[in-house]
Amino acid sequence: MTTNEITEEAILETLRQVVDPELGCNIVDLGLVYSVSVTGQKVIVVMTLTTAGCPMHESIRWGAQQALLNLAGVAEAEVDVVRDPPWHPSMMTEFGREATGVGNF
């Protein structure tokens, strides 16, 4: 595989392997992934967490990084956790809402 083949879709599919253990849903369908960029063999993901000071912070960030490093063609993975903009249920996919019972009300 060449570096050109690392697509956003592949990265998102990979990040779907990383599940928030409290909510029981993957971080992509939870809407926690804000952006994905690829430079050569390096992937940079900007994401957030559902709660500020979430005690799962390090585990989820580390899990996302590990998953990306296991993706063919990725030599370096950077996962930045940001708090701004804060997460909101409107960022979830329909699948995420159904899986977690989280609503927008």
Add this chain to the structure above:
Amino acid sequence: MQVSLPISAAVNPSPARPVVTGSLLGANAPSIALPLTFTLTGLLALCSGLIWLVLQPSILAGYHYNQYVIAATHLFVLGWICSVVMGAMYQLVPVALETKLYSERLARWQFAFHVVGFVGMVWMFRVWNMKQVGHFGCVLGMGVGLFVYNMARTLWRVPKWNVTATAVSAALAWICLAVLSGLSVAAAKCVYDSESASSATGAVGVLLGGLRSVAGFLAHFDPISTMHAHAHLGGVGFFTMLIVGVSYKLIPMFTLSEVQSRRRAVCSIALLNMGLAGSFVTILLRSPLKLAFALVIVASLAVYGWEIIAILRARKRRALDWGIKYFLTAIVLLLPLSVLAVVLSWPGLPLNTFTGQLENLYGFLGFIGVITLTIIGMLYKIIPFLVWFGRYSRQIGRAQVPSLADLYSARLQAIGYWAYLAGLAVTSAAIALSNETGVRIGCGFLALGVTTLALNVGKMLAHFFKPTLKPFTLPTSTIAKTA
């Protein structure tokens, strides 16, 4: 493109020993061994206490100023409640307040002092050897001193002070007073016993002189009132203060909500502190004004309940899991507890068999009802969390790991919930009627409820030895568009 992920982690899980993943716990939390050790000790004390009540139901069916009631109360309060609360605080306070525990080593020392102290105290209360109660109380007190120092230094590092930090600080102050008042009572009794024999000089003489002064001071107060005042410092000042303060952080976190009115939150903490300060003095003095301060505490809890309702209404997570249901049931039980508090504070209330039993019921509903249900609810959040960190935080991103809810049985939680509620109802009625058989049956239900918790804890801890890891399978959901 093909997404290929190695599944070696799932096929060959790492050795079946608890893995303490310090760095992945975040820079803030201590190792999982610390809170787990406190928690398991607490559970052992809870089970022992309930078995004791089943075997000796007269403890609750008769008036409470006797050695067995005081021993059993300290087993529940120090052995069960304090153990779990202190262990949980070492874990939760740094996480909730985004700071770092000052010293894990001090916490381990505190555990040793705590266990020796409370086991010795309970045993010596049971055989009514107040001199040894005082000695073991000092050991426990040294542990509490380490705990308070450790927590105070931890709070000192809090980057952004908030209402939870204020409540935790107040709780630390109240537990110091609770321990000091308890030790004073024990010390006073020791001095009464050995007054004629004390002719020591030097440091020992000064110490004995001090103890004699304490004894002389406490002789001005009715011993039952002193005991009640001491109990309120612990029950309201430490435990209730923590429940109120910490839930402003945890309930929004678990239900995906936010504190709706910071003003209400601050008001509830302020009223609770004012009410308790006044209650302590007026209970001690048997003043009719204790009703006024009881009402201040009730007002504080009403404001707290109002805010919790507002937080729940604004929640984004519709379904409430059993952990939260246990917790909220405890909050609802504050209602009958408050009514009892007002009745028992009523000026001129005669002390007869029935009102004496109402006092038992008040203590039972407070410690075994509200506080224990709160703790069980929070344990269903804390233990899965610790187990998941210890067992799976290194596997996330490499294999499919279970979610927190997969670690325990919701069915057992539900059985435990209803059994515990039935136990509370039957035991409460039996206490009011001074019925030993009813107390025995009710405590049997309570023991059944706690057994389901113990089974679930065993199920969770089993993940350390038999992890559930599966190879990745790609989800079939649609791909979300990202910014």
